[in-house]
Amino acid sequence: MRSSSNSLAVAIIVALSSTSAAVNYASAGSSRSSSHTSLLHRHRLTRRQQLDLELQQFQNGNNSLKTDPARYVASIARGGGASSSGTTSKAKSKGAQVVRAATSQSNDNTSDDAAPIIIRGGSSNNNNNNEDDGSISLLGITINPRALATLSMAICMSLHYLAYSLARPATMTLFTSSRLGFGNNVSAYPFAMTFISPVSFVLLLFYGSVLNNLGPLLALKHTTLGCASILGLSSLLISKLDPQIIEGDTTSLLAILTRYTVGALFIFRESYVQLITSQHWSFISSVLTPNQSSTWFAPISGLTSITSALAAMGVGKLSAVWGLQGVLGVAAVVLGGSVVFGEAAYGIAEKNGFNPADEHKKKHGKSSSSKTNNDESLITKARDVFTRVPTLWALFCEILACQGLSTVLNVLTVTKVSEVISDDTERAGWMGNFFATINVLSCVFQFGILPATSKYTEPSMLWKGMPMLMLVMTCFVSVPKLSGGTNGDPSLNLIASAFLVMK
Numbered sequence: 001m002r003s004s005s006n007s008l009a010v011a012i013i014v015a016l017s018s019t020s021a022a023v024n025y026a027s028a029g030s031s032r033s034s035s036h037t038s039l040l041h042r043h044r045l046t047r048r049q050q051l052d053l054e055l056q057q058f059q060n061g062n063n064s065l066k067t068d069p070a071r072y073v074a075s076i077a078r079g080g081g082a083s084s085s086g087t088t089s090k091a092k093s094k095g096a097q098v099v100r101a102a103t104s105q106s107n108d109n110t111s112d113d114a115a116p117i118i119i120r121g122g123s124s125n126n127n128n129n130n131e132d133d134g135s136i137s138l139l140g141i142t143i144n145p146r147a148l149a150t151l152s153m154a155i156c157m158s159l160h161y162l163a164y165s166l167a168r169p170a171t172m173t174l175f176t177s178s179r180l181g182f183g184n185n186v187s188a189y190p191f192a193m194t195f196i197s198p199v200s201f202v203l204l205l206f207y208g209s210v211l212n213n214l215g216p217l218l219a220l221k222h223t224t225l226g227c228a229s230i231l232g233l234s235s236l237l238i239s240k241l242d243p244q245i246i247e248g249d250t251t252s253l254l255a256i257l258t259r260y261t262v263g264a265l266f267i268f269r270e271s272y273v274q275l276i277t278s279q280h281w282s283f284i285s286s287v288l289t290p291n292q293s294s295t296w297f298a299p300i301s302g303l304t305s306i307t308s309a310l311a312a313m314g315v316g317k318l319s320a321v322w323g324l325q326g327v328l329g330v331a332a333v334v335l336g337g338s339v340v341f342g343e344a345a346y347g348i349a350e351k352n353g354f355n356p357a358d359e360h361k362k363k364h365g366k367s368s369s370s371k372t373n374n375d376e377s378l379i380t381k382a383r384d385v386f387t388r389v390p391t392l393w394a395l396f397c398e399i400l401a402c403q404g405l406s407t408v409l410n411v412l413t414v415t416k417v418s419e420v421i422s423d424d425t426e427r428a429g430w431m432g433n434f435f436a437t438i439n440v441l442s443c444v445f446q447f448g449i450l451p452a453t454s455k456y457t458e459p460s461m462l463w464k465g466m467p468m469l470m471l472v473m474t475c476f477v478s479v480p481k482l483s484g485g486t487n488g489d490p491s492l493n494l495i496a497s498a499f500l501v502m503k
Contacts, residue, residue: 145352146287152345153287154300157280158307159338160224165311165439166331167231167269169431170324175266176418176427179247180238180258183418190411192267199271207275215357217346220279224339227272232332234265239325283345286356298447305443312436316429324428405470409499412477416492434496438503473498 143151175181175189182188211219241258249255284300285293318327349355386393421427454462476482477498480490 145348146292146354149287149345149348149352149354150284150296150300152341152348153280153283154303156338156341156345157277157300158304159334159341160276160280161304162307162311163228163231163331163335163338164269164273165308165432165435166315166318166327166334168435169312169315169428170319170327170331171262171266171269172414172431173319173424173428174238174262174324176414177262177424178422179245179424180242181262182259184250186415188263189414192263193270193407193411195267196270199267200274203271203275207279216279216283217343217357220276220283220342220346221339223279224276224342225336227268227276228332228336230265230268231328231335234261235325235328235332237261238265238328239323242323242325280342283342283349283356287349287354302443302447305439305446309436309439309443312432312434312439315432316425319425319428324424327428405474406499406502409474409477409495409502412490412495413499416490416495420492434500438500441500442503470498470502473501 175192176183178184182192207219207223210222214222238258238261241254241261244254245258246252246255250259284297288296315327318330322329346355346357350357386396417427417430421430450462477490477495480494
């Protein structure tokens, strides 16, 4: 009986509040009505989020609304008026819907705890109307703004990886070229690899400064265009120097300038990829909910793998037509063009009220106002974290071992390829096909084999099996006779297979 009385009271309050809000809204002057609607439209998402928070507190019993549901119901009635067209009939319709729901529930003699569900039903219709704003139809499929923004940023990231997959074989081939690079110096490649981590660290520091000063959108735009400009200018410079380099000349000023330009370009190309990729993933993870992220992260990764494979397979043909410098130029254009989709993603988010840049501004303002002196070094903080969470220390050591093994196999593969394939164009095609194979196999394992295997195998067994597999592969590389080799050096196929499995 108490439940029926409470539910009926809630229903009456909803009807009166909704009708009163609609009548007051309809009776206002035309200019006042227009400005009021515009104001509510601008703060629509903020209001909805506030109602959701109050509802959660209501359900947990930690809010004063538990004893005063009239205020919460009236606030929903006002919110419903904001999302509707402002006519009296729609407001009455929403009130009637909740009245019918409340009456139905009182007839079922449900408990007091179910009352928030009735209220949430009225707000849910309002939410759906809001989500429909800005939706588009693509091939008969309706895409809401969040999905559209995510798709735009995914295309931006795919173009970035496409450009990187073009530039990677080109820069590696130029570096190992006997005429333009360090092909005659076996130790040059591992020496250059030692500069990749420090340069990556400097680029991340630079990115942090740009992010704090300009925000996420301009940081993405400036860093992407900056990297594209470096690739493009390097392509032009190498194309100008190339005709003036004589085969076998390693001592002239032009030959030295060309070599070090190629070396600097190689280090930069190895360093910038994570700088831009992290910005793409940061936007996508900010826009999607955790459940949506678990659903869509894998397809997005698959899209980048496909575009990377297609680009890598085309390196050989492009280098045969335009040369390695032309491949770098195409990579620069594609990377610069990806900014269009990145700006579109932020524009959609800004228009629909879920721009991650707004959250960044809030956090930046709070950090600036509550900044405290902290002399504790980064090393000290890391040591404290590793001491407190030993698992993180184990993972850190595993990452170091993994990266170390990957670097060794990388050096062995590139060195062996430069020894076996002397022609630059042919070597670029081989490397492009090699990395394309890696992307295709990664896609197959990620979406096909590993999900099927994980249903029947414990993750811990897979976690242990991967390093054991690499141990077997490196044993074959270290002792070529185990694989049937006749001389002391492992073959190109054996080294490339170990590196492929590692990647």
